Amino acid sequence: MSSEKNPLSPRIDKTGNIDILTAAAECFMEQGYHATSIDDVARRLGATKGRIYHYYRSKTELFFDVHREGMRRNFDAVTPVMKGPEPAARRLSAMFRQHALSMMENLALEAVVVQGVEMHRFGATTPEQRRTLAELMTVRNDFESLFKRVAYEGVEDGSIRTSDVSVAVKVALGAINWLSIWYRPRPAETRDDREILADKIVDSIMQGLNAPD
Amino acid sequence: MSSEKNPLSPRIDKTGNIDILTAAAECFMEQGYHATSIDDVARRLGATKGRIYHYYRSKTELFFDVHREGMRRNFDAVTPVMKGPEPAARRLSAMFRQHALSMMENLALEAVVVQGVEMHRFGATTPEQRRTLAELMTVRNDFESLFKRVAYEGVEDGSIRTSDVSVAVKVALGAINWLSIWYRPRPAETRDDREILADKIVDSIMQGLNAPD
DNA sequence: CAAAAAACATACCAAGTAGTATGTGAGCGG
């Protein structure tokens, strides 16, 4: 069953070629999963199908692995700031900020993650694929739960106000995920630029649009 | 050039069959554009390819027409409430509310619209397709501009506060568009249920998550 | 009511693609 072809950590290339995961992510971002052929990915690698099928048993498996890597970076970005002595509202906005920055800096990967979320609607063909997809959605839900948990803490410690925690979190995450659609780095963009944008987004989410009375 | 095969208004069926646009929208929503074959759409119609190609010259043209219809409904939902004597913040939240309801009640159509937005990243193959896609993105931008304009009015009349109008609008629309990914109507859902959800979403957008001091 | 056009269905093809089977050169352990 688990012939262990894919190590969990991302495969980094030793040659001059860019990594398979990166090439796949870029192709999937630019053309979408179905419109991307394995030959497209291979071409971007400066290689042929043989190389890809040496590491991945199928196109879907490749897609899933890209997705996993994207989610892994999401967790890595968010978990360090979710605990601490500050009020929950502070921590939650820090989480949003980190997530937004992660979206911008792993754009290709995160675009694939978003496609994966959509794909859960799509009918996965084989039972094996269905199970893997279900696994990915579990990870996805766990990620969302991180935010929900802190949001609940905020309701309890009085730093957060909302009519519905679950909806509010979905709204906020949707706003951030939407970055993968409209955000494109400008040619000479710096980290500072991205932080400014992230701060604006977090401000919108936390303060809302209504002017204070 | 314009052989006028597709009237602008949606083609409503006179037979017992569901309409082509609806069938296509449902297929595109469930499987995505590329994974949907023309035969899939035909099968859902209880017909064959012949019927579809009688009205549409290509698959992309069909997709674009579904997209147009989705955008048309968006405009129809939002424009009636965007003008009036109330402060701009009031009108803007009414627009958000209408848009959210439109997303829920035209789920299949709107899912296709979202796909279209993603697709503008994708390389459209033929020049003709590129132009049509560019046209759709113009419509899309016009729609976003409706919100921006009212938001600017709000900044001027003092009813709206934000660090960046453009970003704030993108955040809000992203949150609402994200509905197409997670929202699914429950079996016996009523209009009231949808309005409650829409109100919660608008509340999150307008009030934010931070508790008032 | 005849003829023309509309509204489809059927049959077919060329192109593209996921996946496989097999070859091959480089490195490496013994």
Place this chain on the structure above:
DNA sequence: CCGCTCACATACTACTTGGTATGTTTTTTG
């Protein structure tokens, strides 16, 4: 230096799918 494995490349196949060409039936029109 020999054989074995790894890391690919090459060649090929079975199948799907967008699109077309051509029937066939129903509706409209003069």
